[in-house]
Amino acid sequence: MMKFAYGTLIAVALPFVLGISNGDEPTWTEKYGSQYDLLFSGPLSFSHLPYSKCLEQKESLFDIAILGIPFDTAVTYRPGARFGPQAIRSGSRRQFDFTGYTISWGLSPYDQGIKILDCGDVPVSPSDNALALDQIEVAYSTLLKRPIQAENTRYTEVTKVLAKDGIGHPRIVSLGGDHTIVLPILRSLNKIYGPISVIHFDAHLDTWPPISDYGGTITEQSRVTHGTFFYLAQEEGLISNSSIHAGIRCKLTGLADLQNDREVGFQLITADDIDDHGANEIVRKIRERVGETPVYVSLDIDVIDPGLAPGTGTPEPGGWTTRELKRIIRGLAGLNFVGADVVEVAPAYDNGDITGVAAADLVHDLLSLFVAEGSRPQRSGEQKPLVKDEL
Template sequence: MKLSLNSFVVVALFAQFASARDTQIPLEWDKKVTWTEKYGPQSDQPFSGLLSFSHLPYTRCLENEATKFDIAVLGMPFDTGVSYRPGARFGPFAIRSGSRRQRATNGYTMSWGNSPFNQGVKILDCGDVPISPFDNALAVDQIEVAYSTLLDRPSAEGMGERDITRLISKDGIEHPRIVTLGGDHTIVWPILRSLHKVYGPISVIHFDAHLDTWEPKTRYPGQTTDQSRVTHGTFFYLAKEEGLISNQSIHAGIRCKLEGLADIENDESVGFQLVTADDIDDLGIPEIVRRIRQRVGDTPVYLSLDIDVIDPGLAPATGTPEPGGWTTRELKRILRGLVGLNFVGADIVEVAPAYDSADITGIAAADFVHDFLSLFLAEKPPSVGPPAYREEL
């Protein structure tokens, strides 16, 4: 039988590969050997394993009452308060999926100059709150009870001098912090109820394309039932009615269409100042940071980030997209400028993965959550960050 030159080359390459393989990793087909003996502990690849945020330990914290933590990542899959495109109930899944390449062993970032996972605090993924998709009144109560359950739990390790929750809480006790994965923005109303029980009125730093302070009867005329008042565009108005927020709150990234100046006047009455999306060009990032810091001062601060603050060209998977938003890089720089404020919690909301492309929105959202963790734990502005922030502080 004659073999062509190409056949000889294929045979030679196969023999070379087989020889190298056998030399490096013996097959040992005739010998019993366990996985651990040969390869060590079973670890996950970035694309494998159970789905938790950044491969953190995953615990159903609501039912495991003995579980303690300093920071919890908590999913709230709720989207029946939206006014346009639904789908944010799948947001917690998308954000966790977007975090797969992140993990405790490689959490260091040059922009922060540290890793949030090696700061001596316990960070857990506490799973999702089982929220009703059929009854919004029930859902709001479930969110409030779940958040309060975890907020009232004793911290695990404690953050030492870095922790401000003990100093500013009503009871003088150190409370854990919760990073919430939404879900539509309605979830913030019951969250603020929970936080108010511990800290009193809260100042909100609100990154969003929309005001979310609309008076229900004005914004949605004819829809005046108690339940119809609760939407992802009215929850701050409801929070103000209940005295949950201070008069030192601020929006950033606003660019939505309005009915007129009356919307701005109503927004001010709810307690907000605003920074528009265009201000990043006219004022610059350092001035935006200065205005946010000056507005909230040393009050208890809650950070709420609607993913639609980012331009839909970079984060398309959201319920109410608005052109002309900020870039992920711009917002990340602003977040680094907020180090040292009295943060008592944070969320990222309105990620609706059905509208995503190549998971880019989920990946961006997961990266912002990583920034939240660093923001909670940093004691001073990043030494390798933009010098304008360090001079400002």
């Protein structure tokens, strides 16, 4: 009798111990509905977007790809930007595609009839820079060849008009990685668009010619660093003579650096120019410089003052605020963008994730920049109404 009672007890209790429904309990979906991620849960993709290993999964199609490039072995000071893609994605956890509307832009990049997909990271070599740069170029070119999804929109028509083959190509927002990743990116873009203009937000010029700083010898591989890649891009004919820096404040060897910079093809806006001329004049100068050419935006997080974005490899005091940079980016809407990046995020030097959060917000701005129709730049001294009457 005791044996029977004990067995009966096990038979009755076991389903509860193992979490097996006895038919009366509702399942999760029956009781709570579809599963959703919280701000702080779920797989680590940018803004909780759909994630795919696009390089391997040929069926993964998109209009804009988020692509991580965890490369940092060509830096000249502090390493650590290989963890930048992870930090930017982590900084985006409070963002969702269904909460993408901002008052500043007046739109959500996710509600424009285009498909935005997180395509994961390029698996770059951490020990062979020449191999890593080739891997980046092949990966970027692979994604550029994918057919776009959106039809009959200004977004798709721009790339068709600009591309040498007359075919619409997707745009890619790259998450660096150190700034060297732009060289193989420009090589990929050149195959589609020819030489392009670069809007370069940075504290540093990155146009220096290769020099024998370390060991007194220059090798083919040592020529490529995060401070020489634009010089090499000009050597290869990848950029047009209509590029521009914004936010520069680094120390130089002298006027020879500025002369070399002009020869590489850049005009210069310094960090101090925002005090002397204001954001609107900076926007006007950038737009005037690049005109109707194909445009690539390269954003080094150190353009922001290190007090607001300390997580970077080569910090320079006296930078722009995050708000000032965001205002300038909004003023560029309507240009012929073919790609963009946010680079040099090195979370080991961050504090409270503020750099990763700022970088993620700037990626959202770049997505908005790609889809915004553009408008007349605000004239100097012109005031916006404090209350949006259209609401």
